[in-house]
Amino acid sequence: MKITRNWINDLSGLNLSDEQIDDKLTMLGLEVEEAIPTVPDLKGVVVGKVLQAYSVENSDHLSCCQVDIGSEELQIICGAPNVAAGQKVPVATVGAVLPGGFKIKKAKLRGLQSSGMICSEKELAISSEAEGIMVLPETAQIGQPINDLLDESDTIFDVFITPNRPDCLGAIGIARELCISENKVFQTPVKETPEENSSAETPLSIEIHNEISCPRYTGIVIKGIKVGPSPQWLVTRLEHLGLRSISNIVDITNYVMYETGQPLHAFDYDKIAGATIKVRNAVAGEKFTTLDEQERNLNENDLLICDDEKPVAIAGVMGGLDSEVTNQTTNVLLEVAYFDATTIRATSSRLGLSTDASKRFERGIDPNNTAKVSQRAIKLILELAGGQLSSEFVDVYPKTITPVSIQLRSSHIAKIIGREFNSETVRNYLEALECQVSQEGMNFTVQPPTFRPDLTREIDLIEEITRLFGYNEIEDSLQNTIGVLGHKNAYIDFVEKVKIMLTSLGISEAITVSMTSAKQSAPFIENETDVARIVNPLSEEMSILRPAIASTLLGSVAYNLNRKNSNVRLFEIGSSFIQGKKEINETVQLGGVLTGHVQPKSWLNQVPESFSIFTVKGMLQFLFSELNINNLKYSAEHPKWYSYGITLQHKKENIGHFGLLSQKTLKEYDILQDVFYFELDLKYLYSLYNAGKVFQDISKFPAIDRDIALLVDKNISAGDILSAIENTAGKLLKKVLLFDIYEGERIDKNKKSLAYSLEFQSPTRTLEENEVTDVMYKILKLLKSRFNAELRD
Secondary structure (H helix, E strand, C coil), X not given: CEEXXXXXXXXXXXXXXXXXXXXXXXXXXXXXXXXXXXXXXXXXXXXXXXXXXXXXXXXXXXXXXXXXXXXXXEEEEECCCCCCCCCEEEEECCCCEECCCEEXXXXXXCCEEECCEECCCCCCCCCCCCCCCCCEXXXXXXXXXXXXXXXXXXXXXXXXXXXXXXXXXXXXXXXXXXXXXXXXXXXXXXCCCCXXXXXXXXXXXXXXXXCXXXXXXXXXXXECCCCCCCCHHHHHHHHHCCCCCCCHHHHHHHHHHHHHCCCCEEEEHHHCHHHEEEEEECCXXXXXXXXXXXXXECCCCCEEEECCCCEEEECCCEEEHHHCCCCCCCEEEEEEEECCHHHHHHHHHHHCCCCHHHHHHHHCCXXXXXXXXXXXXXXXXXXXXXXXECCCCEEECCCCCCCCCEEEEXXXXXXXXXXXXXXXXXXXXXXXXXXXXXXXXXXXXXXXXXXXXXXXXXXXXXXXXXXXXXXHHCCCCCCCCCCCCCCCCHXXXXXXXXXXXXXXXXXXXXXXXXXXXXXXXXXXXXXXXHCEECCCCCCHHHCEECCCCHHHHHXXXXXXXXXXXXXXXXXXXXXXXXXXCCCXXXXXXXXXXXXXXXXXXXXXXXXXXXXXXXXXXXXXXXXHHHCCCCCCEEXXXXXXXEEEEEEEEECCEEEEEEEEECHHHHHCCCCCCCEEEEEXXXXXXXXXXXXXXXXXXXXXXXXXXXXXXXXXXXXXXXHHHHHXXXXXXXXXXXXXXXXXXXXXXXXXXXXXXXXXXXXXXXXXXXXXXXXXXXXXXXXXXXXXXXHCCEECC
């Protein structure tokens, strides 16, 4: 919500500085995101007079101008179509820096020297006008700094309004809040309602066919208006709000909406068939063309404003092209209505059509303010566009919406806030919020105003008291209470342990948005039917629910690499999504990316080691060891997005994979260096997790070591052989380790050599050589029969 300092002070009757407004709004819970001066510092921009202006040879738009700036005459090449001799214009001299950081330098254009720049209003950041140069009044003094000539500056505040405060989506709501902070009674400028019109001659009928979606609708006809440009004060105010002036009628409806927070709409009355307004639901498949010239497909849940023949607006969202006010309009129908927030939110979201009006209706406006807002707009239309009231003010309000009633206990206030307030103070705070308050003993019955739909519970009122008292004023205090610890959630404990283990390996936790683009999700999708699409995406970049954590983590890798951080280690615990036949399947995954060097370059490490698949495997094995997860198998199969990789299995169930991402995958992110990725099914890991550790004595008996070197086919997995050794050796085998892989001379080209070290030990006795020999015989016999493995000479 944008609002200016002058507008705030006009409405509130206060005289607050920029710093005071910023501080007070922030302490009231209305965060000021940005404060922008309406007139920037235009040092080096002065008033000049164009003495001559002639066309540049061989150019259809450039003019060579001789300009007097008082201290000297300058030759300036100008491309504006409206430049002419005799004009007084703003001149940016050489060395001046215009808004946006554009520095004026001497230049040559078509061989002619240009020493400065004649500016438009947009180039000076005064307005959005960019059609030609800014022409100054004749009274302007040559050489005068442009800042001295411009009107008194103002400041635009861009205020973040939380979803629960729709009352502050209008300037009046913000001014009211500041008056409360200053203990000043706010005098609203919107308090009158339309009077009876005894001379009404124009018919107007309003029918509501859905009283739930449209509890109130008001309308009035004004005839004989003249559509034209708005006065400068209105144009300027709208520009400060980021709005472009269209015409006096449209500008008035926009201005009143920003002033009151209540959307309103003006129809061309002569385009309303039958002088009738009907509020009804659309028919499934019904089509309607909105003001932006887009045809919309509607369903039965969308609410329409119709005349006797056709729809003229989508209620609460946007008007229709066929009933808009144009320069030829002489009679208008002014609509001010209250629509159900849920209905408008659903329509706006489904159509992907968010407007200033829909944003306000979605949050909930004041149903009891429509008549007052209508009178405010009527007054401005009669003042700025002429005309006269031609119909009765029709107000269809079948069931009056009344304030809720809330019981507030003084004891509960003290318990929540941690300090006691006397009854008078509590009452003053509540009445400052325009609540109706009655008191019985130390308890209150409170009716909040209907412009505060967020106040529905006792705790809401206590929060308001805290806010007005000041969060900074509440002293810290140690409550004399006994805390009772509940049962610890084992899964959360497991997740925290995983995070600790990964961060101990130097991998930082990342949190990314679970939505991505179709382009970046494509490498991780096996079938097109697996894509979980978002119906109304915020943008094309957020149109798909990610099929793998990699699709969003790689965006973080690219972000870091683009900023010269080439060593990236990130992990994320989050959900991935696959579209099923009936519903979307969501899986909680642990994903990680590793790229760059394992250790930074140093005097001990002149040639840093880069990440490899073995580095990743070692990190994962460390994680599994700390989690007491055993009996995992490694398969050489891997998803298509890897150049090479390994799949982790437990009892033939795939529980994850890791490897080097392919160049095709990385190309979608413009990543040029190697990136390793790992992904684990976290819920499955949790099912294998053994939180308890079993104490085991260290054996005091000697161990016997045996090494074997095996010749096997190249396609045989070293992990499969290791598992076969473990399963065959029995309890005497304490440890087995692959310590060498060899391919090359003196070995068949289709073979490889795998060397294993086996350690045997008993916890209760000294082993005999023949016992170990028997076990080794069984192992070699099995390896021969299963893998055709042979001992190397």
